[in-house]
Amino acid sequence: MRKVVILIGLWCVVFSSVAQEKVLELGEVFDKKRSNKECYALPNQLNKNLVLLFEEGKQFYAQLVDQDYQEVSKVNAKTIPSKYRYILGYNIIGNRYSIFFSNSQNTKFGVQTFNFDTNISENTLLDFKIKGEKYVESIVHNNKIHLITITRKTSDLNIYTFDHNFKPTKHVVSLKDMEYPNPKNRNHTITAYYLLLSIAGDRSRSIIDIEKIEGSNPNVIETTSKENKLYQLDNQLIFSFDYDHKKTQLCFIDLEKFSAEVKSYDKPSKTEEGYSKSNSYIFDNKLFQIASSNQKMKFTVLDLETEKIIKEYKVTKADSITFKNSPIIQEGGGMFPSFSENRVREMEKTSKYLRKISSSNLGISVYKVDDEYNVVLGGTKEIITNSGFGINGFGSGLGFGGTIDNGIWLSFNPTFYNYNTYTTTKSTYINCLFDSNFNHIKGDIGKNSYDILFEFEDGLNDDIKAVNIFLHQNKLHYGFFDPNKKTYELFSFNR
Template structure:
């Protein structure tokens, strides 16, 4: 019966999401590929594919119909710059690629601990397909007392964002078309940030995970709302959303309310506000209160779990008006779920489906809770509600007043879609899928799978894959794969 259900599921996937291999290429075996990555030129919808070797980078330009347009070989940065963190296209048709120092230890990098650099360095490659010339720069950014948080493109150019350690000071390094940067400091010391028990804390402590005998690492997850995220990603207690020139940080460390810090990266104005979390009361002992939130399409989705109850509240983010509220109780049917309870016990492991609400609550007792939201056809929204213990978890309190939790670690992300894919296929998660109309009334229907889950089905059994990368493009996804024998494939997944 289980095999039959799996076969039916795979058949449904094949019908809903066909794939097409649009490029296959044999890379010379003497060219050792360390990583592959792709970028979009949003102005022309061209796609650029990169094979990063030890001393050079082979790059290929595809036009909007994904036919090969041009290619060139770039001189690469020194070997320690192995983490691609972003790119931007300049007005004169040049492309800038930004890298940070490698995450695994090198002899010349003694400060790398547990795979993360306490003093990251940054490098830049500027090139043009027209001139076939490229420039390599090691950037003189001294971050000895700063923690790297995130990087992104904006109207101001490419921005590297950091925070000064043990402080409320954010720094933004804004790069122009020539690769020169201007440092902008946003001092938040006049704002008051709160810990679990509402005691005053530094902004740094909301963004960093403290480690014993090792450098602190960030706990900020960048959310691109055009990308469907798994519970493993959204169980992070600190999230960053970017819409136009507005950055929105949401912190769920405090037990009573979500702290919201907004920064306009055009005017550099800042504002701190809060949204009350759903209230759940219980006399049960041995349980800690857990909460999280998600921001999507102008709505705030708040979730609180305590003992045998989970409460979901949906509010208008601008007015703070309560739109809908739902309560889930243990040992009672979950009225709002439109799927079985899904239990994923590890990366690339077949998931289990159960129906007993008690099994859902039993799993969540030891998990971080989270919620993710996406559009559901043209009818409304699909919410995934559940919890996760991420792979490589760190189990440590932010302070003596905050209960120990499992934090999602993703310090150097290159591409929201690629990160969301890696988070979908790995980790231990438990969740339900719930469908709502545009007024957030629960509706019945066939839930939709994440496109990354569909790629996961395609990848099952392909053990020779050495490297992969996922990129959104128009109304489909591009999957790049490279085998251990240096055979490259570009697969287009059409919805």
């Protein structure tokens, strides 16, 4: 037993040194006994500096650290007025960090600036309104916020870029090439505005519905099963639309030239009858598409550079699924079994799997572990609860840009949002493993970065506060306030 304990201890030391590293420990970030404490991260995309913004009550404490996590400067300030509670993004000029906020309706906008050279914070309420437009999303590119709207009833995207005085420059990007006649109504044209409004077929509430994808991390089926997705890849934005059952439409937007290119890619249901659901996912410059019914399923991998199909796999309800590396799993949470506190079931029959995913929101998720692709194929259903929705106290603190149905905004930090998306859905899926040519590989699925985070989190005390998970310097970071030590600790993880 003693040898076993020693071996376990050595394994933990080795695992800790490889998987994680404590990069920062801060004292005196919170000085009150309030239970609501939050932390937000603002990574500098150009010089690898980082600002950690701590919120407690109506007070902000902002700490600037350099690329080696050495403390540079700090600013204490009151929070921006309470009606501006939703973070959209930020601008960075030198050591001046300006965070953009809005009210819940996106009709009023404000900026809180933290100047780490003068240690002063200032609030600016913007005389900026979006008339005849609806807010879509916001992104940070080269340390500048880009606020995206769409002109009502059109396919014109408006991208507002703000200068150091918070004056916007408007760039109109037309997606008119993606329009097509509505097959259900000859007098109506499908526009980008129509596709972005709520869930297809139910647009009475006039809510923009789009999922912001962070492709560097695993994404759960609950996220990737959405019809409208937005990817930010280097200097490019990609809007993907999967409303049409027979094609995926991709709109590529150059963030330097503010020009657009629209392309359409046939789904498996285009060339073969008998599929009732379809969707797609972009990863590693490849388009993954899936189509299913209660009779069969097919998924394909297309190279976006050559626009040629690399591989396709098909299964019918009478077949066994020879390309899966896990049982058919049904659970009450997300696609990562360790995340779910609900009962997990395993199925044997392909027919049950096809029936479950084809009566759900169909989706694909893809990520790489070393040089191997883990592809998750499945479907998810939202579970209606009476308890509402909340993640780690988000409802009591600031909000994050990107609406969901109940008004909480979360996609300012899609990494954190995706990690926590597992409690309000019921998913059925399989895990598949492929080599670089998408030939099936037998064997177990390796741990992904979220698995490692979960194991780390499981070893922490239950009373930690102000948890934040984010990407910085191409590494995942996990930060938390330890109320016993009264310190904020930040760890980085090799991905």
